Amino acid sequence: MSAQRPGPAAPPPPPLLVRRVSAHPGQWVGLAGLVAIVAAGAAGFLSHSVTSARGQAPSFEVVVEYPHRLGHASRGVIAIEIHNRTDRGLAGVMVRIDPEYLDRFVEVAATPAFSRPFTIPLPPIPAGGVIRARVDARADRIWRASGRVVVTAARETVSLEVRTLILP
Amino acid sequence: MGVVLRIVVIYFVIMVALRIMGKREFGELAPFDLVVLLLIPEIVTDALVGKDYSVTSAVVALATLLVLVFITSLLSHRFEWVGRAIAGSPAVVLRHGRIVPEAMNVERVNPEEILDALHSAGLEDAGQAKWAILETDGRITVVPWHVPDPGRQRDDRPIP
Numbered sequence: 001m002s003a004q005r006p007g008p009a010a011p012p013p014p015p016l017l018v019r020r021v022s023a024h025p026g027q028w029v030g031l032a033g034l035v036a037i038v039a040a041g042a043a044g045f046l047s048h049s050v051t052s053a054r055g056q057a058p059s060f061e062v063v064v065e066y067p068h069r070l071g072h073a074s075r076g077v078i079a080i081e082i083h084n085r086t087d088r089g090l091a092g093v094m095v096r097i098d099p100e101y102l103d104r105f106v107e108v109a110a111t112p113a114f115s116r117p118f119t120i121p122l123p124p125i126p127a128g129g130v131i132r133a134r135v136d137a138r139a140d141r142i143w144r145a146s147g148r149v150v151v152t153a154a155r156e157t158v159s160l161e162v163r164t165l166i167l168p
Numbered sequence: 169m170g171v172v173l174r175i176v177v178i179y180f181v182i183m184v185a186l187r188i189m190g191k192r193e194f195g196e197l198a199p200f201d202l203v204v205l206l207l208i209p210e211i212v213t214d215a216l217v218g219k220d221y222s223v224t225s226a227v228v229a230l231a232t233l234l235v236l237v238f239i240t241s242l243l244s245h246r247f248e249w250v251g252r253a254i255a256g257s258p259a260v261v262l263r264h265g266r267i268v269p270e271a272m273n274v275e276r277v278n279p280e281e282i283l284d285a286l287h288s289a290g291l292e293d294a295g296q297a298k299w300a301i302l303e304t305d306g307r308i309t310v311v312p313w314h315v316p317d318p319g320r321q322r323d324d325r326p327i328p
Contacts, residue, residue, distance in 0.1 A: 009263070010260060010263075011258075011260065011299050011301060011311065019245060019246050019247070019248070020246070021242050021245070021246050023242075027238075031235065031238055034231040034234055034235045034238075035231075035235055037227060037228060037231035038172055038228065038231050038232045038235050040228075041171055041172045041228035041231070041232065042172040042173075046224050046225075046227075046228050047170060047171060047220070047224075047225065047228070048220065071220045071221070071222025071224055071225050072221075072222040072223065072224075073221045073222060074219065074220050074221065074222060075219070167222050167223075167224040167225075168222060168223045168224055
């Protein structure tokens with residue numbers, strides 16, 4: 001058999017086809033479902049998000065930043081900021097977080113440390129000053145964690161509701 | 169937004185990178201190619217999901233990947249140029265029994281690989297092949313001058 005026979009310089013092209021976008025109806029339905037998940041993810045509805053709650057008493061103001069949504073096994077931070085609104089020092093400041101809320105988390109640690117379960121004693125806040133506490137925790141039990149963060153000082157109390165959706 | 173964006177970016181980076189690497193790199197898995205294939209997921213895993221190990225995050229990532237694959241497939245089918253840009257075009261590495269050195273060098277195809285493909289096609293030497301084509305998936309397809317007649321080749325007689 002000879003290799004020198006005449007022939008075309010290139011293999012023949014593929015057959016012509018009128019190209020259209022087409023799929024089975026079930027595929028379109030499935031694609032719509034997948035796109036909906038992607039859109040929800042892109043819009044941030046299925047990922048970690050942080051929100052804040054704010055409250056005040058005559059002597060102080062409290063801002064609590066906490067995870068609004070948190071993935072299972074992810075770590076979240078509850079940051080508590082207390083502003084002294086008076087022109088004198090504020091002593092006996094205590095932060096308490098509902099056990100019902102923190103029950104849905106594991107590896108819960110506070111800075112400064114808890115003195116007793118989920119209660120953080122804070123040093124005096126100078127006039128016009130700010131003091132911060134933070135609680136680190138890993139989300140463990142799926143679904144909604146809700147409870148209150150209660151700050152007391154100078155016989156005044158601020159109670160703020162916190163709610164976290166723990167995604168599977 | 170984070171997971172979706174990360175998946176989209178990594179998807180296109182890998183697509184472009186594999187396109188630059190060429191057809192041969194992943195057509196047949198040599199040990200080195202296997203190492204690369206094993207390393208790629210190790211490198212990109214953290215970039216894809218970050219520290220979010222939840223099922224929700226995995227579902228969003230998977231949905232994003234599948235949507236990208238489906239859209240890429242639709243666009244490749246609908247627009248020929250998209251398909252060519254993504255998968256490349258077949259390259260003729262042997263024409264009328266003669267190797268095409270330019271194509272072989274560009275695609276990094278060795279003569280031994282062509283000989284392997286010829287043998288797989290039941291041919292003895294290059295002169296028996298009309299075309300050897302490096303397909304877009306990295307395989308080498310051999311077209312003989314004459315398609316062998318199966319009736320002539322088959323011999324059902326028992327071996328004496």
